[in-house]
Amino acid sequence: MTAHHGHAAGARVDELRSALPPSRVLVDPARTAAYASDWSGIAAGSPSAVVLAETTHDVVVALRWANHHGVPTTLRGGGSGVSGGAVAYDGGLVVSTARMNRILDLSPVDRIAVVEPGVLIAHLDRAAGAHGLMYAPDPVSKDIATIGGSIATNAGGLRCLAHGVTSEAVSGLEVVLPDGRVLHTGGRTRKSATGYDLTHLFVGSEGSLGVITQATVRLTPLPRGERVTFAATFPSAQAAGAAVAGLLGRGLDLELPELLDHSTLEFVRRHLAGAGPTDGAMPDGAMPDGAMPDGGTVRDGGAMLVGMVIAVDAAAQLVEARAAATDAGAVHFEASQGTGMLDVRARVKEALMAGGLEASCDAAVPPSRLAELLAAIDVIAARDGRVVATVAHAGDGNIHAAVQSRDEPDDAEAVQRVLRDIVRAALALDGVVTGEHGIGAAKVHLVAEQFTPDTLAVQHAIRELLDPRGILNPGRVI
Ligand SMILES: Cc1cc2nc3c(=O)[nH]c(=O)nc-3n(C[C@H](O)[C@H](O)[C@H](O)COP(=O)(O)OP(=O)(O)OC[C@H]3O[C@@H](n4cnc5c(N)ncnc54)[C@H](O)[C@@H]3O)c2cc1C
Numbered sequence: 001m002t003a004h005h006g007h008a009a010g011a012r013v014d015e016l017r018s019a020l021p022p023s024r025v026l027v028d029p030a031r032t033a034a035y036a037s038d039w040s041g042i043a044a045g046s047p048s049a050v051v052l053a054e055t056t057h058d059v060v061v062a063l064r065w066a067n068h069h070g071v072p073t074t075l076r077g078g079g080s081g082v083s084g085g086a087v088a089y090d091g092g093l094v095v096s097t098a099r100m101n102r103i104l105d106l107s108p109v110d111r112i113a114v115v116e117p118g119v120l121i122a123h124l125d126r127a128a129g130a131h132g133l134m135y136a137p138d139p140v141s142k143d144i145a146t147i148g149g150s151i152a153t154n155a156g157g158l159r160c161l162a163h164g165v166t167s168e169a170v171s172g173l174e175v176v177l178p179d180g181r182v183l184h185t186g187g188r189t190r191k192s193a194t195g196y197d198l199t200h201l202f203v204g205s206e207g208s209l210g211v212i213t214q215a216t217v218r219l220t221p222l223p224r225g226e227r228v229t230f231a232a233t234f235p236s237a238q239a240a241g242a243a244v245a246g247l248l249g250r251g252l253d254l255e256l257p258e259l260l261d262h263s264t265l266e267f268v269r270r271h272l273a274g275a276g277p278t279d280g281a282m283p284d285g286a287m288p289d290g291a292m293p294d295g296g297t298v299r300d301g302g303a304m305l306v307g308m309v310i311a312v313d314a315a316a317q318l319v320e321a322r323a324a325a326t327d328a329g330a331v332h333f334e335a336s337q338g339t340g341m342l343d344v345r346a347r348v349k350e351a352l353m354a355g356g357l358e359a360s361c362d363a364a365v366p367p368s369r370l371a372e373l374l375a376a377i378d379v380i381a382a383r384d385g386r387v388v389a390t391v392a393h394a395g396d397g398n399i400h401a402a403v404q405s406r407d408e409p410d411d412a413e414a415v416q417r418v419l420r421d422i423v424r425a426a427l428a429l430d431g432v433v434t435g436e437h438g439i440g441a442a443k444v445h446l447v448a449e450q451f452t453p454d455t456l457a458v459q460h461a462i463r464e465l466l467d468p469r470g471i472l473n474p475g476r477v478i
Contacts, residue, residue: 013049024053025051025052032088036094037087038083038084044087048093050095051093053099053213056213059176063177063179063180064180071092071093073093074086074094074095074207074473075094075472075473076095076096076207077097077098077117077152078098078120078144080145082360084440085152085476097211099118101120102119103115104116106219108132113135113216114188114216115147120146121137121142134163135220136220137155137157137160137164138158139157148215151166151173152205152438153438159255161257162254163220169218170186170199171189171190172186172187172199173202173215174215175202176211177466177467178466183198190218204438206439206473210467227310227339228308229338231333232334233297233330235331236378237390241259243324243325244257245370246327247325248395250320252311252317253314254308254321254395255310257305257306258342258345260348261302261389265344268351271350272351345391352389357402358402360400360403361419362398362434362437363398363422363426363434364436366397366431369430373431374390380425381418384418388401388402388403388418396435401419401422403419423446432450439478444475444476456478463478
């Protein structure tokens, strides 16, 4: 950057600083760095400013400034995204909505909450719980992810099979557009048939169309009945996938079935619990209530399914769940009243990252085709002679396949090739590129593989309409 440009950039930033209270604008690189990256591992630039918005008006001021000067802008909630949608541009602006973290209203009668975007998902869920309700979307990251960020990625979670993904929980939004206009979409009624559904245009928009500054979200009654958790082990991931189809086909009150393959369990064991047996058995402590005995050992190539039923006739449904697992070739099945069996699932991401498996994909297929996708992943992994660790929100047909890297030149490209082939396999099975993590910066090269040119062109036209200067997440999302 020339001295002249440096001076001009400095003057621009001074303009922003004078328009907002000093505590809401960071410019010192030592402080802005904390807002520059997310969990994707994608290298971040050094932003020229970070606005820690406290009000909708702060966001309006920041966006007008960025729009006027054509500054590439990243929006940021909790920064827990794994697709690089919240990674800062060099010299760009970051607008964080994390400080806008108040629950403004919670109505048990209307079954809605009106919240600012920085409210943490777990916080809202706890507040709803006091009224016998829940905020259903529960990504594993719910303690660090915000409502705004999760709406912007259309996040899924463990109980989304039974209670819906984020898009089903969003009833209305306040959104600031790049030119500073403030939109209000949807509302707090359960029904709405007026005009185009702009609310859901912004769900999953990944910081590319506008800033969500307020959300009206639906709350759901907590499921009633007895809670039973079960774990089943299978000789292959495909067999576990077939069991998922069997479980779903029986119409059970399944809260979740999560699938963990042998490689994943091995990483959890190795990286989170120190040395131990290497046959995929869970170490002591990984299952606090001792839910996984020796008989639950998952052999090489095999997989484990962890499920939960909540129902008044849970015991009877468990008999059916066991039958579905056995029909698909389960070698072990056991039930528990506690939720300890789920703890291992919560630790997977951390374990895979510790094991150097940062690059992953989150394609989704119709659940009936999950077994086929798992078989295809096995073929792709064997072809490349690589470890691919797969976990799945199995009831949603949504896999997370992480590819092990090698210390070799051009390895990053080879890893991307493996991920691309897995996504292509999913697309060939009526699937989608991303089920819940979003496209961000990581998967933008894959979008055109899912959409027809006309569909893609309409998506670009919408973006052009709302962000004509292209300041929001340029080069990403679509
Ligand atoms: C350990 C771990 C487990 C995870 N488990 C799951 C899971 O089970 N399911 C799942 O779906 N995801 C999961 N994720 C991914 C991530 O947590 C989700 O994508 C989450 O929704 C991101 O929320 P955030 O507030 O951290 O958003 P950020 O990471 O800050 O941002 C995500 C995207 O949203 C945009 N954005 C943020 N705030 C706003 C706003 N106010 N207005 C408009 N756009 C905005 C950003 O620009 C970016 O594109 C996991 C991540 C981790 C680290």
